[in-house]
Amino acid sequence: MKRLRVWTLRLAGMFSKGERDTELADEIDSHLQMHIDDNLRAGMTLEQARRDAMLKLGGVELTKQAYREGNTIPFLENLLQDFSFAIRQMRKNLGFTCTAILTLALGMSASVAIFAFVDATLIKPLPYQNPSRLVGVFESISMFPHSNLSYLDYLDWKERNQVFSSLDVYQHTGFKLSTPDGAQPARGSRVSDGFFRTLGVSPLLGRDFYSGEDLLAAPRTVILSYAAWQTRYGGKEDVLGQTVNLDGNPNTIIGVLPKEFHFVPAEPAEFWTALHASGGCDLRRSCHNLYGVARLKDGLSVPTALAEMTSIAQQLEVLYPDSNRGQGAAVIPLSEVIVGDIRPILLVLLSGAGLLLLIASVNVSSLLLVRSESRKREIAVRSALGASRARLVLQFVTEGLVLVMAGTVLGVVSAYWAMQLLTRLIPTDMIARMPFIQGLGLSIRVIAFACVISLLAAALFSITPTLRLSLSPSLEGLAEGSRGSAGMMWRRLGSKLVVLELATAMVLLVGAGLLGKSLYLLLNVEIGFQPDHLALLEAGAPQSRYGKDEQAIALASQIVSRIASLPGVKAVAISASGQLPVGSNGNTTWFRVLGRPWHGEHNEVPERQVSSGYFTTLGAKLLSGRYFNDAEDSSKPRVAIINQELARQYFPNEDPLGQQLSYLSDPPVPMEIIGIVDDIKEGPLDTPTPPVLYVPFNQSTDTYFGVVVRTSQAERSLLATLTATIRQIDHDIVTVGGVTMNDRINDSAYLHRSSAWLVGGFAVLAFLLGVVGLYGVVAYSVSRRTREIGVRMALGAQRSSVYKLILKEAGWLTALGIILGLVFSVAAATLMRGLLFGVSSWDVQTLLVVAVVLSVSALLASFIPARRAASVNPVDALRSE
Amino acid sequence: MADKADVWQGTLALMVLKTIETMGPLHGYGIARRIEQTSGGLLSLNYGTIYPALLKLEQEGSISSEWGLSENNRKAKFYRLTRSGRRQLKQEERHWEQTTAILARFLSPTEDHA
Numbered sequence: 003m004k005r006l007r008v009w010t011l012r013l014a015g016m017f018s019k020g021e022r023d024t025e026l027a028d029e030i031d032s033h034l035q036m037h038i039d040d041n042l043r044a045g046m047t048l049e050q051a052r053r054d055a056m057l058k059l060g061g062v063e064l065t066k067q068a069y070r071e072g073n074t075i076p077f078l079e080n081l082l083q084d085f086s087f088a089i090r091q092m093r094k095n096l097g098f099t100c101t102a103i104l105t106l107a108l109g110m111s112a113s114v115a116i117f118a119f120v121d122a123t124l125i126k127p128l129p130y131q132n133p134s135r136l137v138g139v140f141e142s143i144s145m146f147p148h149s150n151l152s153y154l155d156y157l158d159w160k161e162r163n164q165v166f167s168s169l170d171v172y173q174h175t176g177f178k179l180s181t182p183d184g185a186q187p188a189r190g191s192r193v194s195d196g197f198f199r200t201l202g203v204s205p206l207l208g209r210d211f212y213s214g215e216d217l218l219a220a221p222r223t224v225i226l227s228y229a230a231w232q233t234r235y236g237g238k239e240d241v242l243g244q245t246v247n248l249d250g251n252p253n254t255i256i257g258v259l260p261k262e263f264h265f266v267p268a269e270p271a272e273f274w275t276a277l278h279a280s281g282g283c284d285l286r287r288s289c290h291n292l293y294g295v296a297r298l299k300d301g302l303s304v305p306t307a308l309a310e311m312t313s314i315a316q317q318l319e320v321l322y323p324d325s326n327r328g329q330g331a332a333v334i335p336l337s338e339v340i341v342g343d344i345r346p347i348l349l350v351l352l353s354g355a356g357l358l359l360l361i362a363s364v365n366v367s368s369l370l371l372v373r374s375e376s377r378k379r380e381i382a383v384r385s386a387l388g389a390s391r392a393r394l395v396l397q398f399v400t401e402g403l404v405l406v407m408a409g410t411v412l413g414v415v416s417a418y419w420a421m422q423l424l425t426r427l428i429p430t431d432m433i434a435r436m437p438f439i440q441g442l443g444l445s446i447r448v449i450a451f452a453c454v455i456s457l458l459a460a461a462l463f464s465i466t467p468t469l470r471l472s473l474s475p476s477l478e479g480l481a482e483g484s485r486g487s488a489g490m491m492w493r494r495l496g497s498k499l500v501v502l503e504l505a506t507a508m509v510l511l512v513g514a515g516l517l518g519k520s521l522y523l524l525l526n527v528e529i530g531f532q533p534d535h536l537a538l539l540e541a542g543a544p545q546s547r548y549g550k551d552e553q554a555i556a557l558a559s560q561i562v563s564r565i566a567s568l569p570g571v572k573a574v575a576i577s578a579s580g581q582l583p584v585g586s587n588g589n590t591t592w593f594r595v596l597g598r599p600w601h602g603e604h605n606e607v608p609e610r611q612v613s614s615g616y617f618t619t620l621g622a623k624l625l626s627g628r629y630f631n632d633a634e635d636s637s638k639p640r641v642a643i644i645n646q647e648l649a650r651q652y653f654p655n656e657d658p659l660g661q662q663l664s665y666l667s668d669p670p671v672p673m674e675i676i677g678i679v680d681d682i683k684e685g686p687l688d689t690p691t692p693p694v695l696y697v698p699f700n701q702s703t704d705t706y707f708g709v710v711v712r713t714s715q716a717e718r719s720l721l722a723t724l725t726a727t728i729r730q731i732d733h734d735i736v737t738v739g740g741v742t743m744n745d746r747i748n749d750s751a752y753l754h755r756s757s758a759w760l761v762g763g764f765a766v767l768a769f770l771l772g773v774v775g776l777y778g779v780v781a782y783s784v785s786r787r788t789r790e791i792g793v794r795m796a797l798g799a800q801r802s803s804v805y806k807l808i809l810k811e812a813g814w815l816t817a818l819g820i821i822l823g824l825v826f827s828v829a830a831a832t833l834m835r836g837l838l839f840g841v842s843s844w845d846v847q848t849l850l851v852v853a854v855v856l857s858v859s860a861l862l863a864s865f866i867p868a869r870r871a872a873s874v875n876p877v878d879a880l881r882s883e
Numbered sequence: 884m885a886d887k888a889d890v891w892q893g894t895l896a897l898m899v900l901k902t903i904e905t906m907g908p909l910h911g912y913g914i915a916r917r918i919e920q921t922s923g924g925l926l927s928l929n930y931g932t933i934y935p936a937l938l939k940l941e942q943e944g945s946i947s948s949e950w951g952l953s954e955n956n957r958k959a960k961f962y963r964l965t966r967s968g969r970r971q972l973k974q975e976e977r978h979w980e981q982t983t984a985i986l987a988r989f990l991s992p993t994e995d996h997a
Contacts, residue, residue: 008942025960026934032959033912033930039955040916060929072935072942 015073016082026069030062080393084400092404098373102366103408105771106459109362110413110452112355112764115420117451120348122442123341129262130336131202132297137304138267138339139169139294139311142330145590145606145692148339150290153279155318155326156194159294162314165307167299170197171277171292174268176738178542180247184733187542188230190248190273191265197274198225200297201265207231208242208257216277223276224253228261230272248273250546264437266340267293288325288592295336308333324666328604341438347757350834354510354764361506361771363459366405367466368499368775372782374398374467395468402463410456417452418444427756429749497811500772500779501819507765507772508823508856509830514765515848516831516841517758523840524751529683530691531583532621535572536710536743537717539724540580543705543735551636554703557731558613559632561709564727570715573619578611578704580738583620584747587685587692595652596662596672604666607648607693608684611702617643617679619712627659627677635700640673645681648693663695673697687750688839710743717742757837769856772819777863780812784867788874795876804872812864819860820853827852895936897979900945900972903964908951910959911937937962945971 015022034055041051059065092099127133140148141155151159151171160169172193179188195216204210205225215223224246226235235241245252253275265271283289298307311331318326334342374381385394421442425433433439541561548557558576565574581589591609594600610616614630625646634641642663649658658678664670681691709728713720721740728737741749748755784791791804831843841848902917903909909917914937915930922928940946945968953959964972 007944008939011942028958029911029934029960032910032953032957035957036910036912036953036955036959037930039957058930060931062931065931065934068931068935069938072938 009075012073012075013078016075016079019070019074022073023066023070026066030059030065034059080396081400084397085404087397088401088404091401095373098369099405102369102405103412105362105365106405106409107412107416108767109355109359110409110455110459111416111420112767113352113359113455114414114417114448114452115424116348116351116355116760118417118421118442118444118448119424119439120352121445121447121451122438123348123436124345125447126438126441126445128337128340129203129260129264133336135298135300136201136336137166137296137298137307137333138336139166139296140332140334141290141315142332143328143604143606145587148332148334151292151294152287152290152325153277153284153292154287155290155329156292156294158318159311159314159331162317163307163310165299165302165310166296168196168200169294169296170194170200171294172197172265172268173277173292174271176542176736177248177273177275178250178544178734178736179273180250180734184729185544185736187736187738188248188272189270190224190275191268191271192275192277193268194277197295198259200295202297203260203263205257206260207239208255210257211276216279218278218280220276220278222251222253222278223256224248225257225259225274226255227259227272227274228263231258234272246273248275250544266435266437269437270434286325287322296333304333304335323602327602344436344753346834346836347753350513350757350837351760353830354513354761357506357510358764358768358771359455361503361768361775363462364499364503364506365771365775365778366459367462368778370402370405370463370466371499372778395464398467399460399464402460402467405463406456406460409459410452414444414449414452424760429752431749432752497779497815500775500815501822503772503775504816504819504856504860505823505826507768508820508852509826510761510765510768511852511856512823512827512848513830513834514758514762515852516834516838516843516845517754517761519841519845519848520837520839521751521754521758524687524754525747527683527687527840528681529584529687529747530622530679530681531683533743533747535713535717536620537713537720537724537740538582538711538743538746539709539721539728539740540582540738541707541709541728541735542580542738543707543732545705547732547734548705551703554705555635555700557705558699558703558707560731561707561728562613562615564731565709565711565724568720568723568727570713570720571711572714573615573712575616575619575710576613576699577616577708577710578699578702578706580706580708581610581684582708582710582746583682583684584687584743584750585685587689591695592666593663593695594666594670596664596670605652607695609695609697610684611697611699611704613699616696616710619710620682621712622682623680625678625680627675629677630696630698630700632700634698638701640671640701641676641698642673643677643679643696644675645679645691645694645696647681647691648695649678651693687747688754717744754837754839769859772856773859773863776812776815776860777866779815780808780864781867781870783811784808784871787871791871791874792876792878795874801872804874805868808868808871809861809864812860812868816857816860816864820856823856824849824853894979895932896940897972897975899933899936899940900964900968900975903946903962904969904972908949908961908963910953910961912959913953914962940968943971944968 034052037055037058038048038051041054042048046054056062128136130136138148139151139159141151143149150173153171156169156171163169170193172191174189174191177188177190178185193211193216195211195213198204198210206228208225211223211225212220214220226241231237231241235244241255241258244255246255247253253273259274277284279285283291296307298304308331311333315326315329315331319329381394385391425439425442428436428439543554543557548554562574562576565571579589587608589608589610590606592604592606594603594605612630614632614634616622617624617629627643630641630643644652644658652658653661658675661675662672663675664672679696682694683691684694685691709724711717711720711724721742725737725740728735791799791807794807795801795804827849828844831838831845835843898918898921899914902914902921906913906917911933912930915928915933918933919926919928937946937948941948941962944965946962947965948960948962950958951961
């Protein structure tokens with residue numbers, strides 16, 4: 003208690019030092035006066051009296067010093083002095099200071115911003131109870147290792163397994179929400195009754211689903227997301243019990259989810275309804291539309307669960323060979339389901355930012371090294387005047403701290419801006435599927451991260467000049483013009499640093515080059531149609547009015563003809579289920595080739611039900627045969643068009659035209675192959691096009707359409723008109739996702755694009771820092787060697803040999819940096835090969851280009867100082883000290 | 884001149900407190916003078932050392948200070964005991980008496996070791 007009081011007073015004493023000093027001076031003054039008075043009274047002369055008083059006091063200054071040390075904290079006081087000295091030094095050297103702080107801030111802000119994303123995505127625990135015990139449960143087939151479950155399989159899996167304390171399912175879907183202005187699209191999810199209990203989430207308001215509430219017999223109920231509650235119902239509590247009409251069914255609102263709840267695989271979702279398995283797909287074991295999420299029983303691991311589920315899947319294969327043949331199981335941690343895709347990209351970005359930070363720090367420390375070299379004399383003088391080593395080291399540490407503090411503050415502030423900027427660059431669709439990004443910001447972990455790297459940087463920056471201090475005897479510094487071993491020592495350490503910088507820059511450049519090339523190849527991958535001037539839209543019509551074949555066909559032809567009559571429209575086509583090119587390879591079917599032996603195997607391929615104009619609208623290439631025509635409906639024999647890949651895989655040595663295919667129905671219904679079309683990229687850009695089966699929309703109808711429109715004008719301007727045109731037909735048709743084909747392609751490459759651009763940005767900065775670093779090293783070395791060069795030239799050296807002298811040094815450093823960089827690059831590229839598309843991690847072209855660019859810029863950077871060296875006037879150089 | 888003892892570590896504070904207790908509020912010079920007198924001239928005291936000691940006691944809250952006028956009408960800073968200072972003095976006195984008593988036993992010959 004008393005201690006605390008003393009230290010507080012001392013601390014306060016540091017700030018009121020002036021006041022205390024005068025007060026003490028007054029007190030001593032009065033002390034002396036009284037003493038002199040007494041002495042005079044005792045009969046001394048004034049001179050004697052004064053002398054005696056002073057003597058007894060024991061020295062005025064000594065007393066004051068002792069008093070001051072008691073009044074303040076000497077260590078802190080020194081530190082404060084060092085700080086103000088450091089700041090004065092830095093002010094005097096503004097160029098150095100700004101360069102160092104900005105460089106550091108640059109590295110800091112890149113790392114901190116990227117780390118914030120890593121934190122929000124990979125580190126922050128998922129908003130569920132004990133999230134590490136949650137797993138994603140899938141069926142597994144060779145084409146899709148993580149594919150959907152069918153409802154009936156789910157029921158069997160749930161009943162038979164002993165490894166999950168609970169297993170539930172969800173299906174991300176779109177609803178037609180009835181409003182007074184007609185139907186509106188709304189995103190939502192159908193979930194089984196225990197879904198939220200499995201996650202360990204309870205509603206903010208109202209109740210969770212009762213067990214059994216997902217059965218068909220139960221009344222329909224819905225739970226709102228927090229966002230839907232706020233935007234659609236104004237956050238009012240009386241929302242419970244209200245009815246909302248989804249897809250024509252009235253649902254009672256029973257609850258509202260907490261604000262922080264999100265479930266990425268089913269996002270965005272406003273309405274969470276209980277499953278109510280019904281209709282064609284839910285009750286068919288071969289129709290897969292659900293994903294599973296389960297909680298592992300205590301003590302059980304993922305592999306154990308996988309083994310159990312696999313054996314259950316095998317039992318079902320035996321029981322239901324028609325539907326379950328080849329249907330395995332997959333169990334992976336839920337975090338893998340949620341962030342599995344972005345984890346590698348974020349890690350690459352974090353490494354990139356880390357490397358940039360490394361270069362920046364190395365750059366700053368070599369600056370510090372140069373400066374400590376030029377302050378050799380100051381140090382020598384200070385130590386000659388009695389400064390202890392510790393005191394000198396403390397001075398460097400303080401200067402390092404000041405630099406790092408300024409850099410950190412600037413870096414963290416700009417990191418905050420960078421985060422905002424980066425978030426704004428993510429397409430809105432993408433953001434909706436990344437709810438965890440919403441928590442992005444300067445969280446405690448991010449601040450801690452910033453602190454840790456600034457501590458490391460501070461350590462580095464105080465060690466570097468200290469190293470220099472310990473390596474050179476300080477006496478030498480006093481000698482006029484001495485530059486023996488210390489200069490050599492700087493060249494040794496400083497040049498190593500530049501090799502490190504160049505190698506790091508090389509790694510980043512190669513990484514960026516590979517990612518950039520991947521992006522280019524991805525965007526230029528053969529898609530089999532002409533993407534320009536295509537507008538896309540999805541439209542869903544109510545089942546009740548358009549569910550029958552002839553109704554759907556009539557609606558489809560009405561949509562096509564209305565849009566076709568719009569000005570500028572050249573062609574229109576329709577595809578069922580909203581399946582449009584550059585989407586997913588989903589919506590698959592099983593087929594067999596008639597007239598060949600068949601043993602129940604499942605040949606699974608994506609199937610597209612398309613209108614007659616689909617291929618011409620897209621601008622696809624017909625290889626042989628013909629396209630569908632409008633007259634081909636269910637009254638006519640069934641027909642099919644296959645893509646080239648299907649022809650290649652299933653008809654390697656024969657002509658597919660005229661062959662008969664069938665779905666796995668009993669008895670088989672033959673459909674004749676009437677055309678072969680060049681491969682259209684129906685699925686994602688980065689996966690090879692699988693075999694695809696096309697059938698006429700009129701023979702296989704649906705009430706959810708994908709609409710493709712080719713126009714002669716700017717396709718973007720058409721999007722609003724398209725929506726309006728379709729809504730004019732019927733207000734209860736909802737439209738979703740109007741987009742141009744080019745945007746769809748670009749957005750689908752978003753992850754590749756963002757990683758290429760970000761790593762590219764880091765690489766450019768690293769490149770600049772590296773080259774500037776090399777320039778600094780060479781320029782400094784030239785300035786140290788001016789006299790040597792003068793002597794050489796006075797002794798007859800040619801300018802060319804001076805060039806050679808300097809460029810040789812630079813050349814060595816560059817070559818070393820590039821060779822080292824080459825090795826690291828290939829290693830780094832191998833680590834991130836999962837993100838590459840179409841290029842190997844050993845891409846000679848990229849490596850070569852980067853090596854050439856780097857060496858040319860390095861030579862240029864060292865040419866400038868070399869020129870200066872060669873133009874030295876020997877007389878001036880010799881006289882220069 | 885007889886040998887003079889230096890002030891032992893840590894005893895100055897006790898002397899200062901005791902002096903103020905006996906004399907009432909007093910300035911630094913007076914305290915130093917008084918300590919020297921009380922020691923019967925056996926203690927060599929640099930008057931200057933009194934000030935850091937006073938500062939420390941004041942920081943610890945044992946004494947408080949105030950500017951006033953000396954008997955000769957000089958401006959001087961007077962120190963007085965606070966309540967906690969009084970308590971501290973009592974404690975240290977006791978402690979010191981004990982210490983000296985123990986040491987005395989060691990140093991003076993005793994009869995009762997059998």
